[in-house]
Amino acid sequence: MAALSSGGEVPVAFQDPDYLAAVVDLLGVISYGEISAFERLAEDAKLAPTLEDKVELATMASLELGKVQALHERVRELGADPFGAMSPFRAAIDQFHAHTAPSDWLEGLVKAFVGDGLANDFYREIAAYLDPATRDLVVASLEEGHSAFIVGRVRAAIEADPRSGGRLALWGRRLMGEALTQAQRVAAERDALTALLAGGVDRPGLDLAAIARMFTRLTERHAARMAELGLDS
């Protein structure tokens, strides 16, 4: 394994092959998520009512893609191939997008806000169980921008047509449900990633009660995001 570019030694945690496998999995799923976020946002940009809106969404797409390189670099430093690391997660993420293809511009905006927010919250929760260098890398890859743009557009649309609020609230619930379905699928298939949350020899882990609390936090933050858009959750 090559030395980590973040300087200095490979953290002790990486001597545990399960931990190494889990981190490679995690960096793989996050980076494939960002590549498909690029694709989806670039696609949804076509639904934009104005060129200004299109450029906003295209810029969000580029920002997502721009985060991939550092994650891939780290996967290589850990002795793995980034494309190999992404491949176990392609089906779940592709399915998520296939099942939640927005039918219009507003659904695309809500999905960008709620879907990315949910994924980011989840990765932030996991980050607490990582060595500091990996944690910093993961947290840096989750920086969000442009949410003020989305909130402004969605709230204005609901104000102009209050009935659209009901439809978009349902849409938000569907996004949450589909995300949980696919996360469940990944958890069932990727033992190393799941074991990460359960802890290891020299790492703390989560018991079932702690996992339940984590899901409560994720659900509460989802509700807060929906409320920010002016939607019931």
Place this chain on the structure above:
Amino acid sequence: MAALSSGGEVPVAFQDPDYLAAVVDLLGVISYGEISAFERLAEDAKLAPTLEDKVELATMASLELGKVQALHERVRELGADPFGAMSPFRAAIDQFHAHTAPSDWLEGLVKAFVGDGLANDFYREIAAYLDPATRDLVVASLEEGHSAFIVGRVRAAIEADPRSGGRLALWGRRLMGEALTQAQRVAAERDALTALLAGGVDRPGLDLAAIARMFTRLTERHAARMAELGLDS
């Protein structure tokens, strides 16, 4: 008009309203070209045979979009609205892309290489007639990357299937023809931009012989690019 951020005074040339209009037009057409290059490359990325190839094309798309902001900033400094500046060119550029939608991955690669190369050569020719600050901005926006990736992929494909060379050579000619058609249309409609090439009070211009020589250079460079791909022009 606000001061130019490139520092210092507004060049004398901008006291000529025709020159000002021409530069706003030029920055408008280049930036809309880059926005639609983003859209087209993001779309063509779907045709990629592998995820690695898809990420290459998506990265090229992001690079194009990344150049837009500086151009828009300058349009604002010149007292104009960037979206207004782009609007006269949307139809021609959209038509170009509608008439040259690649039917497969290789056509998309050839288009990215030949089409962008041609546009960049043309803007570089025009740049010679600009004040230094605008010239530097335009030239910086034309930086190309990733051409080694495209050349490698296209040459390997022709080697594997020599018949595809004939088809792609025809495709290259069609791209050139469609680009000239749309450039002609823009030239006929945008007096200020055309007048830029003809010179002004304190700026040199092109006579017909010089314009003919410019077209010869553009054609030669197009042929050189086709040859680099292993294609007849």
